[in-house]
Amino acid sequence: MQNIISVKGLSKQFHNLTAVNQLSFTVNKGDVYGFLGQNGAGKSTTMRMLLTLIKPTEGSIEIAGMDLFKHRKEVLKNIGAVIEKPDVYKYLSSYENLSLFAKLSGIRLSRQQIMQQLATVGLEQRANDKVRTFSQGMKQRLGIAVALVHNPQIIILDEPTNGLDPQGIADIRNMILHLSNELKKTIVVSSHLLSEIEQIATRVLIIDKGKKLIEGDANELFDASQTIVEIETTNNNFAFEQLKQSSWNNFLLKERITKPVLKMNKKDIPQLHKDLITMNIELIAMQPKHSLEDYFLSITSNSQL
Amino acid sequence: MFTLLQIELYKIFKRPRTYIAFAAITALIIIIQLGLKVDGKEYADFVLADLQNTLEINGKIINGYFVCYVILQLLLVHVPLLIALIAADMISGEANMGTLRVLLTKPISRTEFIIAKFLAAAIYTILLLIWIAVFALLASIIIFGTDDMFLVKNAYAVQIEKVDIFWRYIGAFCFAALAMLTVAALGFFLSNFAENSIGPIVATMSVIIVTTILSTMSIPLFNKIKPYLFTTHMVAWKEFFDVKVNDANETIRGTVQNADKIIRSSIVLIAHIILFVGASVWVFKKKNVLS
Numbered sequence: 001m002q003n004i005i006s007v008k009g010l011s012k013q014f015h016n017l018t019a020v021n022q023l024s025f026t027v028n029k030g031d032v033y034g035f036l037g038q039n040g041a042g043k044s045t046t047m048r049m050l051l052t053l054i055k056p057t058e059g060s061i062e063i064a065g066m067d068l069f070k071h072r073k074e075v076l077k078n079i080g081a082v083i084e085k086p087d088v089y090k091y092l093s094s095y096e097n098l099s100l101f102a103k104l105s106g107i108r109l110s111r112q113q114i115m116q117q118l119a120t121v122g123l124e125q126r127a128n129d130k131v132r133t134f135s136q137g138m139k140q141r142l143g144i145a146v147a148l149v150h151n152p153q154i155i156i157l158d159e160p161t162n163g164l165d166p167q168g169i170a171d172i173r174n175m176i177l178h179l180s181n182e183l184k185k186t187i188v189v190s191s192h193l194l195s196e197i198e199q200i201a202t203r204v205l206i207i208d209k210g211k212k213l214i215e216g217d218a219n220e221l222f223d224a225s226q227t228i229v230e231i232e233t234t235n236n237n238f239a240f241e242q243l244k245q246s247s248w249n250n251f252l253l254k255e256r257i258t259k260p261v262l263k264m265n266k267k268d269i270p271q272l273h274k275d276l277i278t279m280n281i282e283l284i285a286m287q288p289k290h291s292l293e294d295y296f297l298s299i300t301s302n303s304q305l
Numbered sequence: 306m307f308t309l310l311q312i313e314l315y316k317i318f319k320r321p322r323t324y325i326a327f328a329a330i331t332a333l334i335i336i337i338q339l340g341l342k343v344d345g346k347e348y349a350d351f352v353l354a355d356l357q358n359t360l361e362i363n364g365k366i367i368n369g370y371f372v373c374y375v376i377l378q379l380l381l382v383h384v385p386l387l388i389a390l391i392a393a394d395m396i397s398g399e400a401n402m403g404t405l406r407v408l409l410t411k412p413i414s415r416t417e418f419i420i421a422k423f424l425a426a427a428i429y430t431i432l433l434l435i436w437i438a439v440f441a442l443l444a445s446i447i448i449f450g451t452d453d454m455f456l457v458k459n460a461y462a463v464q465i466e467k468v469d470i471f472w473r474y475i476g477a478f479c480f481a482a483l484a485m486l487t488v489a490a491l492g493f494f495l496s497n498f499a500e501n502s503i504g505p506i507v508a509t510m511s512v513i514i515v516t517t518i519l520s521t522m523s524i525p526l527f528n529k530i531k532p533y534l535f536t537t538h539m540v541a542w543k544e545f546f547d548v549k550v551n552d553a554n555e556t557i558r559g560t561v562q563n564a565d566k567i568i569r570s571s572i573v574l575i576a577h578i579i580l581f582v583g584a585s586v587w588v589f590k591k592k593n594v595l596s
Contacts, residue, residue: 051410053594076412083410087403091320100315103308104411146407 002029004154004186005050010059012045012210019045021210023059027188027203032180034201034218035190036296042210043190044084047158050188051081063154077106080152082160086143090132094123094142097131098149105150121145121175137168144175155179157189161196169196176200194296198222206296213261214253220263221253227266228289232259234282242279248272306417313425317391323429326387327436330380334440337376338448341367345449352457369446370454370470374546376441381481381542385488385513387433392426393492393505396589400500400596409594419589423493423582430489434482442474456546465548469558477542480567484539487574488513490581491535497588500596535577538570 005027012020020042027033037043048054050061052072061068063075088097095114102109109117118124121141131139140160147155157176161169177200179185191197197204197218204221206214214221233239240260243252251262264272269288276283317323341348345367396419399405409415454465465473492509499505513536519527520537531537544567549560561567 048406048594053406053409055591055593073412073414076410079410081410083406085403087407089316089319089402089404092316096319100312101407101411103312104408104413106412143407147410150412 003027004029004031004064005033005188006062007046007050008060008062010046010049010061011057012042012049012054013057019210020049020056023207023210023212025205025212025215027186029186030180030184030202031186031188032176032200032202033186033188034197034204035188035207036192036194036197036204037190037207038192041192041207043192043207044158045210046207047081047083047156047188047190050156051079051083052076053083077150078152079154079156080147080150081156081158082140082143082147083156083158084162086140086146088131088139088142088146091130093128093130094118094134094145095127097142098145101146102149107150109149117145117149136163137165137171140164140168140172141175144172148179153186155185155187157187159190159192161191161193173200194293198293216253223263225265226263227269228253229262229264229269229272230259230287230289231262231272231276231283232285232287233276234284236260239276239279239281242281246275246279248275306421309413309417309421310424313421314428317425317429323391326390326433329387330384330433330437331440333380333383334376334437334444337379338372338445341372341375342448345372365450365452366455367449368452368454368467369442369449370451370465370467370474371456372445372449373442373474374454374456376445377437377477377481377542380437380441381484381539384433384437384485386510388430388485388488389492389506389509391429392489393496393509394502395422395426395493396496396585397499397505398496398502400594401502403596405596406594415590416586419586420582423490423585426489426493427486430485431482434478434485438474438478442478454546458547463546463548464556465546466556466558469548469556472559473545473561476567477545480542480545480571483571483574483578484535484542487535487539487577487581490578490585494581494585494588497585497592533573535574538573541567541570 003026005025007026008024010020010023011018023042023046035043035047045054049056050063050068052068055069064078066075068075088094089100092100095118098114098117099109102114115124115127118127121144123138123142123145126134126138131142134142144157144160147157160172160176164172173196176187176189180187180200180202189197189200201218204214204216204218205212220226231239236259240252243249243260243262248262251264253261253263262272266288269286273283273286349366396405399408408418451467451470453467454463454470456463456465488509491512492505495505495508495512496502516534516536520531520534544563545561547562548556548558549562550556
């Protein structure tokens with residue numbers, strides 16, 4: 001798989017707040033990369049850094065082999081994005097908005113081409129209506145049309161289903177799947193809802209308090225036959241190192257942050273327990289979760305305390 | 306860059322609020338012209354009351370040139386507010402709408418973007434002054450006709466021959482454009498720091514009010530900073546209407562009494578524009594877009 005986005009040691013400090021902390025991840029060409037975390041986890045800040053809206057305090061971002069901040073214009077030609085809300089000019093029509101953003105992206109579209117683009121998001125009948133008269137779902141679809149107007153290879157969508165009704169959510173989900181499956185776009189999509197990411201992502205990154213918790217293949221992470229086991233010991237760093245050097249390394253999910261987390265078959269838990277004792281790891285607690293969702297919810301609830 | 310400028314102008318002139326300034330100016334000018342048309346003689350008698358005992362003034366005092374001068378004196382104090390409505394909204398308005406975020410995800414240079422935005426605000430400012438020129442000068446000439454212009458200054462009176470006036474208005478309007486561009490640059494700079502338009506608009510007007518008070522107060526403490534305040538120099542357009550006189554106390558056609566003052570004031574205003582726009586570019590390039 002060709003690596004298309006490579007983020008290394010990315011951090012962002014806002015005065016006393018560390019929004020993103022030493023975050024590293026890679027996105028492969030063709031991925032639907034799900035970026036999961038509760039509100040305030042650092043998803044939007046990371047996505048804004050991927051688009052140069054926010055300058056990182058440290059770290060590097062390479063997109064399509066180019067340093068993002070050194071080749072900003074060149075890199076952005078290949079990216080389309082909707083960040084948080086799909087804001088466009090409400091005093092302009094959808095046709096005028098699309099034409100304006102196409103010009104900003106360096107392309108000139110004929111009337112027929114603009115109408116075609118509007119048709120792909122189901123807005124051709126509202127081409128001449130002012131955006132202020134649109135529903136939230138229509139604005140979202142127009143926002144996506146604006147993001148795609150220059151036919152980018154990479155699409156970044158930050159919480160694209162926020163504020164939408166169930167039909168709107170389904171429309172966006174289908175659109176993402178269409179972009180990925182039919183048009184072979186690489187998509188980075190964030191959400192605070194695991195269920196949403198589960199339905200579309202090929203790879204997943206979970207972050208909390210600006211730090212990476214889990215990154216992996218969606219099929220493996222969402223495999224219901226597997227159990228997530230979080231262990232707490234008297235020395236978590238030591239435990240983490242020992243596990244990394246053992247055969248359990250393949251089951252480790254969590255980066256060396258707080259507690260080691262393993263994704264494993266439930267029947268292997270007794271063996272893990274034995275091995276921990278053999279490795280001189282003093283166990284305080286071992287918490288099996290039924291699924292990644294349980295684990296994600298436990299992170300969320302712990303962080304909210 | 307040209308495409309960015311085109312887009313910015315397109316956005317400005319597609320917004321209904323843009324036309325508020327043009328409508329307000331048109332209404333004000335019409336009100337003043339109507340007032341002077343109806344009661345112009347009483348106004349002239351009042352203004353020239355002291356001089357009429359010592360001078361015999363012939364001709365049409367209330368003529369198009371004089372009316373334009375009255376309009377400019379009244380209007381140029383208020384035009385900064387109308388300029389601030391647009392200039393101070395240029396960045397903060399986009400941040401407020403959320404479109405700044407969308408714009409900056411497109412492959413455009415931040416420097417080119419902000420310069421294009423200022424140029425658009427500058428073009429709006431100049432168009433507003435051209436509008437004032439057309440209505441205040443040309444419409445007044447059509448309504449009131451032309452004659453020599455008679456102006457009463459603090460300690461003396463000036464009579465300018467009618468053939469020697471039009472170029473002075475062109476100069477005065479060009480200078481007024483420079484003064485208003487300074488206001489636009491200030492509003493534009495302040496626009497970088499807010500995510501709604503009200504703050505920068507109020508801040509721009511507050512700066513103008515405070516510095517105008519400092520410029521006009523005759524307190525020794527403030528005299529040292531007065532030459533550096535842009536508001537001290539904004540009224541130098543009036544210098545175009547002060548004519549040199551010869552030994553026989555006759556006005557010399559085509560001259561300006563204090564041309565060096567106009568040049569000095571122009572330099573100070575241009576320096577302020579460069580400072581505000583340069584600072585805007587610097588701030589905007591480093592800006593984190595959180596809106």
